[in-house]
Amino acid sequence: MIMRKLNSPLAFRHGIEIPNRVMMAPMTSKAASWEGHIVDEDLAFFGHRSKAASILVTVATAVSKYGEKFSFQMSIYDDSFIPGMRQLAERMKRHGNKALVQIYHSGLRSVVSLEKHGRVFGPSNVKFGEIPYEITELTEDEVWDVVRMFGDATRRAYLAGFDGVEIHGAYSHLIQQFFSPYSNKRTDFFGGTLKKRMNFALAIVDEVQKVARDCWGDNYIVGYRLTEEKRHANGDGYGIEETLQLIDALAGKELDYIQACDNSFNEAIYNTIKGRTVFITVPHTFSASDTQKELEHADMVSLARACLIEPEFADKINEGRESEIITAITSTAMAESLQWPHRMIEWLLDPNGSEEVPEGIEYFAPLLERVKFSHPQEIQS
Numbered sequence: 001m002i003m004r005k006l007n008s009p010l011a012f013r014h015g016i017e018i019p020n021r022v023m024m025a026p027m028t029s030k031a032a033s034w035e036g037h038i039v040d041e042d043l044a045f046f047g048h049r050s051k052a053a054s055i056l057v058t059v060a061t062a063v064s065k066y067g068e069k070f071s072f073q074m075s076i077y078d079d080s081f082i083p084g085m086r087q088l089a090e091r092m093k094r095h096g097n098k099a100l101v102q103i104y105h106s107g108l109r110s111v112v113s114l115e116k117h118g119r120v121f122g123p124s125n126v127k128f129g130e131i132p133y134e135i136t137e138l139t140e141d142e143v144w145d146v147v148r149m150f151g152d153a154t155r156r157a158y159l160a161g162f163d164g165v166e167i168h169g170a171y172s173h174l175i176q177q178f179f180s181p182y183s184n185k186r187t188d189f190f191g192g193t194l195k196k197r198m199n200f201a202l203a204i205v206d207e208v209q210k211v212a213r214d215c216w217g218d219n220y221i222v223g224y225r226l227t228e229e230k231r232h233a234n235g236d237g238y239g240i241e242e243t244l245q246l247i248d249a250l251a252g253k254e255l256d257y258i259q260a261c262d263n264s265f266n267e268a269i270y271n272t273i274k275g276r277t278v279f280i281t282v283p284h285t286f287s288a289s290d291t292q293k294e295l296e297h298a299d300m301v302s303l304a305r306a307c308l309i310e311p312e313f314a315d316k317i318n319e320g321r322e323s324e325i326i327t328a329i330t331s332t333a334m335a336e337s338l339q340w341p342h343r344m345i346e347w348l349l350d351p352n353g354s355e356e357v358p359e360g361i362e363y364f365a366p367l368l369e370r371v372k373f374s375h376p377q378e379i380q381s
């Protein structure tokens with residue numbers, strides 16, 4: 001088998017071509033205003049990383065005012081967000097790379113929307129031990145409204161100058177809540193059998209594709225991100241076998257890529273997709289050599305923490321300077337140069353804080369120890 005190279009070009013279904021196989025994964029930066037508008041820290045954070053990858057993805061960006069999970073997170077649920085997003089697209093693309101908006105709705109986990117608007121919506125009004133508030137079940141008409149919101153967000157991404165969108169079907173947000181029988185107890189078009197639990201995801205893909213075609217015509221990217229398995233303490237949830245069926249259905253939808261957040265099932269996923277779309281894995285690596293190995297059963301990689309530390313990851317690969325890739329923060333000065341928004345640092349530094357940190361926080365420990373150095377209060381002391 002011929003191994004794909006990190007620095008080899010890749011062409012997507014809808015006309016976009018990129019010079020290397022590195023994507024910067026979506027990372028919540030917590031740098032927007034309380035209302036979700038872009039502010040300077042976000043422009044600096046993303047602008048500083050425009051050489052990190054050939055495709056950069058924004059933070060999870062709310063398509064509905066009822067879809068916000070994190071405070072100070074970007075939103076795209078009405079046209080007032082377009083001017084800020086336009087500035088962001090310009091910064092992200094300033095070295096000729098592509099930029100996508102990750103569009104999301106956090107459904108029953110939208111705790112910031114609960115604080116702002118007093119209610120949250122989900123597939124079903126289920127009582128979960130870990131969720132102390134009431135969940136309002138979306139009516140079937142309201143589910144279709146949410147589907148259209150994903151389309152509206154796609155149109156705004158286009159108007160702001162992005163190259164496409166990534167549909168966020170991962171990390172227990174609304175799309176995954178519909179897919180999982182743990183949170184979806186419906187018996188209508190959107191629930192019941194596995195096939196019906198896929199309907200919300202597939203309807204969003206159709207809507208987003210339709211809008212994308214109307215807006216961009218050609219030369220755009222629509223991708224889909226998912227979490228392969230999610231089992232809860234009571235054993236409820238879904239496993240890889242069900243996800244492979246979802247992937248098979250998604251691969252028939254002319255997506256530009258499917259991305260899976262855990263790299264444990266790459267071979268099975270790759271064999272399911274069978275070349276119908278690009279498969280992007282999340283390898284959890286930092287060095288070029290470790291990352292390269294992950295292309296055995298994937299077409300491309302998506303890196304988060306590596307791009308937090310090394311803002312020139314892809315550039316160094318393009319130029320054959322792989323050995324110069326920085327894989328750890330080794331000094332306070334280096335940490336300070338990385339342009340991490342201050343709220344992002346506070347959030348990641350306090351895993352016991354009021355807002356959930358990304359899954360797999362243990363991965364971040366070595367990084368956080370260093371960044372602690374650059375925390376303003378620690379520098380003063």
Ligand SMILES: Cc1cc2nc3c(=O)[nH]c(=O)nc-3n(C[C@H](O)[C@H](O)[C@H](O)COP(=O)(O)O)c2cc1C
Nearest residue numbers: 025026027028059060261282284303304305306358
């Ligand atoms: C600070 C931070 C914020 C994140 N925010 C998001 C997000 O908004 N959307 C998302 O899908 N994943 C998010 N993630 C998960 C990453 O995209 C990625 O899947 C995960 O960190 C594993 O990749 P890594 O091992 O390269 O860090 C976030 C990760 C980090 C570190």
